[in-house]
Amino acid sequence: MNANNDLQQKVQFALFWEPHLTGAAIGVTAHDGIVTLSGTVARYEMKVDIEQTVKKVRGVRAVVMHINVQDHLEATDEERLAEEALRALELHTSITPEHIKIVVANGWIYLVGSVDWHYQKQAAEKAVSRIMGVKGVVNSLLIHSERTDMLETKALCDAFDRSSILRGKTIEVAVHQNEVTLTGVVDSLLQKEEAERIAWNAPGLWRIHNQLEIVHP
Incomplete structure (x- = not known):
């Protein structure tokens, strides 16, 4: 089995393993770590859950969503x-x-x-x-926080070190006024998004430039 077929199967199993998603007929294709999803779901919330589930699969570098939500809307x-x-x-x-x-x-x-x-x-x-x-x-x-806290590079790096998901990853942090730039290498899309999630907890932060590169080991 080649890498694309292997990733496709892993994503399909991940969706099947979620009880609230088993009724959704979702098409899955994979190519070089990019997973494309297609189909129709009953609610937008299910579409969000599908995206989050797929992002957690090891080897996924990006997700392309071609999933529609059923349209039962009337003018009113x-x-x-x-x-x-x-x-x-x-x-x-x-x-x-x-x-x-x-x-x-x-x-x-x-x-x-x-x-x-x-x-x-x-x-x-x-x-x-x-x-x-x-x-x-x-x-x-x-x-647009009115807080004037100074963003501390060390505090952010310490927060990354405390994360079990990011353990062992070297993430460089550059601070400029109320903005943070993250650089380095991580193993998965999940780790990249986890680093951004942690960084957003810093007080006074307005914007993050997440330039972390995903390299599958």
Whole structure:
């Protein structure tokens, strides 16, 4: 079995192993670490779960999503989606919705505005992605914290060292004002995204340039 077929099979098994995804008919192709997924799912939240599951598979360097969400929308549903999205943000304890605006078009929800922390940006997207009828979410929220904490390179490096996923990986950190650039080599897409997730926990951070290279051992 060649490497592409092996990776394809691993991804298929990973999707099959998730009980809430077994009913989804998803086509999988793989070429040089790039996995392309195709098919149709009932809810956008399932599409997100599929993407996250595939990213965890060893050997996956990138994911191309050609998965559609079933369209059962009527003209009046656009207003309902907007109302439910606003309510979802208002009920979420981690989010300050006064700086977030919602645009709904053709079943897609667009989030624009700003938040103080990256976890709030993620929480906003997750909250609206659960709404029945959503076909997709475009998260354009900016991170614009008013905190003036100095970003410390050593603190970020220590945080990477504490991670079991990143153990043994050398990740270089360059700090410029409120921005961080990550360079180095990791084994998987999961490790690359984990490094970025950890870095976002730094106070006062506005932007990350994740230039980590994925090299499969």
